[in-house]
Amino acid sequence: MANSVKSIKASEMDPKFKYEIAKMHGGEKVMRCFQCGTCTSDCPIARFSDTYRPRQIIRMTQLGLKDRVLNSDTLWLCASCFTCTDRCPQDVEVASVIRVLRNLAAERGCMPQVFKEEAASILESGYAYRIPELRLKKRETVGLPPLPRGNAESIRKSLCGVKLLESVEKKA
Numbered sequence: 481m482a483n484s485v486k487s488i489k490a491s492e493m494d495p496k497f498k499y500e501i502a503k504m505h506g507g508e509k510v511m512r513c514f515q516c517g518t519c520t521s522d523c524p525i526a527r528f529s530d531t532y533r534p535r536q537i538i539r540m541t542q543l544g545l546k547d548r549v550l551n552s553d554t555l556w557l558c559a560s561c562f563t564c565t566d567r568c569p570q571d572v573e574v575a576s577v578i579r580v581l582r583n584l585a586a587e588r589g590c591m592p593q594v595f596k597e598e599a600a601s602i603l604e605s606g607y608a609y610r611i612p613e614l615r616l617k618k619r620e621t622v623g624l625p626p627l628p629r630g631n632a633e634s635i636r637k638s639l640c641g642v643k644l645l646e647s648v649e650k651k652a
């Protein structure tokens with residue numbers, strides 16, 4: 481999803497895609513976007529990235545460029561700050577559309593490795609970050625109490641309904 485213009489082939493366009501997104505919670509108003517660019521100009525990530533453009537993500541969704549948008553790594557750059565949603569003159573819930581797209585991308589295994597590892601760690605230990613053994617020992621040596629144990633089993637139970645485990649294990 482770089483800024484460079486990449487030609488679009490008719491065969492890439494799935495006309496049903498926008499309706500699929502519009503049926504999902506948060507995606508309902510995706511068709512209202514008239515490409516004013518406010519979301520991109522106010523997005524804190526777009527300010528520092530040459531490739532991340534929420535306006536483009538919305539347009540690609542409207543055009544049905546399903547594979548392009550779901551396979552794109554830039555989809556995962558969104559910080560979910562909701563600035564775009566607050567400022568869209570058409571009430572498009574841009575941040576929620578991006579969440580919906582990420583969920584679909586994750587279902588097909590298209591998730592950056594770093595997020596897969598984070599999710600795997602949560603499922604395994606209850607923590608997003610695996611704390612190295614060395615650091616745990618260091619706590620002991622300086623007299624700090626052991627860290628509380630994460631309740632991985634309860635997290636796994638809660639998340640089994642959203643198929644996170646399958647998404648993490650799935651290869652893109």
Ligand code: SF4
Nearest residue numbers: 513514516517519568
């Ligand atoms: S601010 Fe809203 S209408 Fe404007 S480009 Fe973004 S999503 Fe579309």
Ligand code: SF4
Nearest residue numbers: 523558559561562564
């Ligand atoms: S929610 Fe995502 S797309 Fe919207 S302004 Fe924040 S970082 Fe940008």
